[in-house]
Structure formats: C-alpha cells, structure tokens
Amino acid sequence: MNPLTYDVSDAKPWHPLYDPNPETNNKKYPGAFKDTSVETGIQIGHVGLKAKLYADRFVDIRPEEERKINPHFESEDKKAKGVKKSVVKNDLCFDDYVESLQSRVIKKDVVQRLIRSQKHQLYSIEQKRIGLNPIDMKRWVCDDGVHTYAFGHYRIKNHAE
Numbered sequence: 001m002n003p004l005t006y007d008v009s010d011a012k013p014w015h016p017l018y019d020p021n022p023e024t025n026n027k028k029y030p031g032a033f034k035d036t037s038v039e040t041g042i043q044i045g046h047v048g049l050k051a052k053l054y055a056d057r058f059v060d061i062r063p064e065e066e067r068k069i070n071p072h073f074e075s076e077d078k079k080a081k082g083v084k085k086s087v088v089k090n091d092l093c094f095d096d097y098v099e100s101l102q103s104r105v106i107k108k109d110v111v112q113r114l115i116r117s118q119k120h121q122l123y124s125i126e127q128k129r130i131g132l133n134p135i136d137m138k139r140w141v142c143d144d145g146v147h148t149y150a151f152g153h154y155r156i157k158n159h160a161e
Contacts, residue, residue, distance in 0.1 A: 007032040014063055016042070041075075047097040050136040052081035055097040083131055084112045092131055100132040104145060107132040 009027035011018040045057035056077040060067070076094045083092075087110050100107035110131035115124050139148040140156050149156055 005033055007034050012062075012066075014066075015061070045094065047094065047101055049097060049101055049132065049134045050139070052079060053132070054079055055092075055094045057094050080131060083110055083129060084114075087112045087131070096132060100134045101145065104134055104141075106130055107134070 006017065007027060007029060008015075008017040008019055041058040041060045041062070043056055044059050046054065048054040058075055058077070060075070078088050078092055078094070078097070080088050080092065091110050092108060096108055108131040109128060111126060111128050113124060113126050115122060117123075136148065138151070140151055140153070141148050
C-alpha cells in the first residue's frame, strides 16, 4: 500500500501509517483514498463485487490500553446499497461476499422489514431483496473473475476470441 495515495491524517500514533507531517499525510486531499482502518487495525482483505457492494476485513493492532478503554472492534466493514444496515450487519458476512464473487451467481436473498407511510397512515412491510449480486452490468469481467474492463474497451475483443 502506497501511503502517498491515502489520507492517513486520522491515524493514531501507534499505527504503521502514522505521519505527523501535514504535507505528506494528504489531509483532505482530493483524490486521496480514505483509509477506514487507521482507527483500529490493518486491512487484511477486500472483496468488491461492484460499486457500493463491498466488504473489508481488518485485524486489530491497537495497544492493550486502547482495547481496555474501548473494547468494541469491528473486524468487518460491509456495505450493500439498498439493504438496511441492520440486515447487512446480522445476515451477511465477509465469506458470503467471497463465495458470491467466486461462484458468480446471485448468492444471498435477504428479508428486511420496513415501516412506510402513505397519506399519513403507517404500515409495515416485509421486503425480499437480492443481498449479494456479483453481476456488474456496467463492466465486462475477465475469465479470472477479478479484472474488469469498461464496455467498449479494445482488449475485450482479445478476450472474446
């Protein structure tokens, strides 16, 4: 990981990416990635199925004093657009994302309960949605299942032959 491409201004002094120099820590620099692991640990895994549908896995490297003050540690950061956060937290795990990527099939249907309002009348609904869908309609996926190209890219012809 190249520290020049990350905004590490929020890193704690014990973190390996800590940089006290404001000229090189990329604070609020446009185009620099925000590393979400600088608060607690180091990112050891990432699965990106498509835009706004990804999961990260972290290992806790906080010193013992910090763990006693705040024992809460999220070892996984999962995002799924259109699915409630509570459903993502309780029903999906990092391994579900990996399995969905490797098998290339719609992996997980989730059920979420919502409260809606129509003409000032409240009602509850139960909604069934596709939780993990590895099929990206905006990108062409290579045979390895990892590399992608935008539709219309000149290399797609080479892979199709």
